[in-house]
Amino acid sequence: MLMQSALLALGATAVAALQPLEVKNDDFVNPKTGNRFQIVGMAYQPGGSAGYDPKTKRDPLSNPDVCMRDAALLQILGVNAIRVYNLNPDLNHDECVSIFNAAGMYMLLDVNSPMPGEALTSFEVYKSYYASYLNRTFAVVEAFKDYPNTLAFFSGNEVIDKEETTEFVPSYVRAVTRDLKNYIKKHVSRPIPVGYSAADVREVLWDSFNYFTCSLQGDANDMSMGDLFALNSYSWCGDSSFTKSSFDDLVEGFKDSPVPIFFSEFGCNTPSPRIFTEIGSIYGPDMYNVFAGGIVYEYTQEENNYGIVNMTEEGPATLMSDFYSLKEQYAKLDFSKLQNLKPKASAPKPVSCSPKLITVDGFQSNFTLPALPPGAAKIISEGVSPKPKGKLVEIKDWKVKFEVRNADGTVIKDLAVKPLADDEVNAPGSNTASLSAGSGSGSGSSGSGSQGSTNGDDKENDAASRGVGAVLALVMGVVAMVAAF
Numbered sequence: 001m002l003m004q005s006a007l008l009a010l011g012a013t014a015v016a017a018l019q020p021l022e023v024k025n026d027d028f029v030n031p032k033t034g035n036r037f038q039i040v041g042m043a044y045q046p047g048g049s050a051g052y053d054p055k056t057k058r059d060p061l062s063n064p065d066v067c068m069r070d071a072a073l074l075q076i077l078g079v080n081a082i083r084v085y086n087l088n089p090d091l092n093h094d095e096c097v098s099i100f101n102a103a104g105m106y107m108l109l110d111v112n113s114p115m116p117g118e119a120l121t122s123f124e125v126y127k128s129y130y131a132s133y134l135n136r137t138f139a140v141v142e143a144f145k146d147y148p149n150t151l152a153f154f155s156g157n158e159v160i161d162k163e164e165t166t167e168f169v170p171s172y173v174r175a176v177t178r179d180l181k182n183y184i185k186k187h188v189s190r191p192i193p194v195g196y197s198a199a200d201v202r203e204v205l206w207d208s209f210n211y212f213t214c215s216l217q218g219d220a221n222d223m224s225m226g227d228l229f230a231l232n233s234y235s236w237c238g239d240s241s242f243t244k245s246s247f248d249d250l251v252e253g254f255k256d257s258p259v260p261i262f263f264s265e266f267g268c269n270t271p272s273p274r275i276f277t278e279i280g281s282i283y284g285p286d287m288y289n290v291f292a293g294g295i296v297y298e299y300t301q302e303e304n305n306y307g308i309v310n311m312t313e314e315g316p317a318t319l320m321s322d323f324y325s326l327k328e329q330y331a332k333l334d335f336s337k338l339q340n341l342k343p344k345a346s347a348p349k350p351v352s353c354s355p356k357l358i359t360v361d362g363f364q365s366n367f368t369l370p371a372l373p374p375g376a377a378k379i380i381s382e383g384v385s386p387k388p389k390g391k392l393v394e395i396k397d398w399k400v401k402f403e404v405r406n407a408d409g410t411v412i413k414d415l416a417v418k419p420l421a422d423d424e425v426n427a428p429g430s431n432t433a434s435l436s437a438g439s440g441s442g443s444g445s446s447g448s449g450s451q452g453s454t455n456g457d458d459k460e461n462d463a464a465s466r467g468v469g470a471v472l473a474l475v476m477g478v479v480a481m482v483a484a485f
């Protein structure tokens with residue numbers, strides 16, 4: 001026994017870990033520092049929805065070489081969280097999660113997938129709510145609950161996608177939230193928050209928000225009340241503003257929220273390339289007291305044209321100009337101020353659920369939730385069987401194995417994840433691998449990377465690149481001499 005706990009203790013100290021975060025009123029809070037956490041996130045789904053394929057046994061967090069490449073690039077960019085949509089609970093995610101953990105990034109995870117039987121459907125929703133569907137969502141919880149950097153679970157994504165879907169869907173989404181929270185309460189040692197990620201259908205947004213965050217018994221202990229509310233919003237396009245984008249309406253509408261609010265997706269891509277000036281608003285005084293940040297859509301370039309990195313799924317990659325624009329915007333933020341805000345002393349109490357909250361004709365105003373489907377109560381009480389299980393593991397080599405190029409075609413040298421210290425969250429400047437300029441402006445690095453480079457490691461990198469420069473100059477000199485003859 002003693003031996004075993006000594007070994008356990010050793011194991012625990014060998015791997016640096018992020019501090020699990022908590023929800024306090026309408027903030028995410030780091031219980032160790034007492035400070036608020038603002039999500040600076042990236043939607044991460046390499047391969048698109050095909051990146052999750054039960055037949056080929058892969059999902060976005062199952063190939064450590066790919067995760068190393070992407071964690072290094074995201075670390076350079078400056079993000080502190082990823083959102084992953086389609087996960088297979090039966091795969092091993094230990095190495096990928098350990099890489100993202102060491103890179104200082106939290107994970108917001110969808111428990112659903114686009115595969116049949118793995119999500120509530122917008123049409124005839126009642127047909128998609130059954131025990132083996134719930135079992136899968138609980139299995140995702142099991143697979144990720146033991147990682148310290150699991151920040152939240154999404155119980156649904158855009159299941160309400162137009163007005164016609166509001167007649168029956170709300171009570172089912174709320175029921176799944178309830179079931180997940182009950183499962184977590186029984187089987188997880190910390191209260192990992194659960195909430196819905198809504199499409200920005202403005203006509204039904206406020207009814208959706210009220211439906212999912214009201215309390216049936218009038219307090220925050222309601223097991224079917226969302227622990228957070230997230231919004232996929234694309235209303236800030238190009239050179240817009242807080243008011244032109246209608247972000248001001250969002251702040252007004254959400255300002256009395258009892259739970260954290262954030263963008264679970266943002267980043268309108270018309271016009272393109274993007275300039276990401278909404279970053280200044282989201283993380284500035286306009287919004288940071290109401291929004292706990294947001295998640296940019298998305299990392300990988302796909303047909304829908306929202307990517308910042310163009311890649312083959314499991315190989316080389318090329319940064320796109322949007323990568324540099326986003327990095328430049330992040331670099332303008334005062335990160336240490338942003339991540340050291342104090343939680344608000346109190347938040348508005350949840351409102352009591354009542355048909356009076358519903359304003360749109362046809363939106364469900366029935367708050368009697370569907371009962372658990374047959375067989376589900378047993379899974380909640382006994383747990384998923386067999387239980388997938390995850391744990392942080394030691395990573396020995398942080399180098400990226402694939403070639404990654406700048407937008408101008410030059411290869412990024414010495415690309416690697418820089419493992420951060422215990423509890424250290426990623427921020428711009430943590431990893432200062434030097435990039436060249438984006439879309440051929442030729443003005444050298446965007447400047448953001450060097451700003452935070454005050455620690456020893458970076459100096460080492462600088463010295464190393466100076467070394468390479470000197471050798472290059474020498475070679476050029478010789479070449480010039482030879483040419484002169």
Ligand SMILES: *[C@@H]1O[C@H](CO)[C@@H](O)[C@H](O)[C@H]1NC(C)=O
Pocket residue numbers: 089090131132135136139384385386387388
């Ligand atoms: C529940 O999920 C686990 C893990 O994915 C799986 O092995 C098991 O077969 C599932 N059980 C049911 C009843 O669907």
Ligand SMILES: *[C@@H]1O[C@H](CO)[C@@H](O)[C@H](O)[C@H]1NC(C)=O
Pocket residue numbers: 301310311312
């Ligand atoms: C992405 O890379 C592929 C080749 O790998 C290329 O055909 C395509 O044009 C690139 N897309 C963009 C948007 O750069």
Ligand SMILES: *[C@@H]1O[C@H](CO)[C@@H](O)[C@H](O)[C@H]1NC(C)=O
Pocket residue numbers: 171366367368369370371
């Ligand atoms: C409200 O929903 C519950 C559960 O789905 C159902 O049993 C009940 O009949 C519904 N009530 C009304 C008035 O539609």
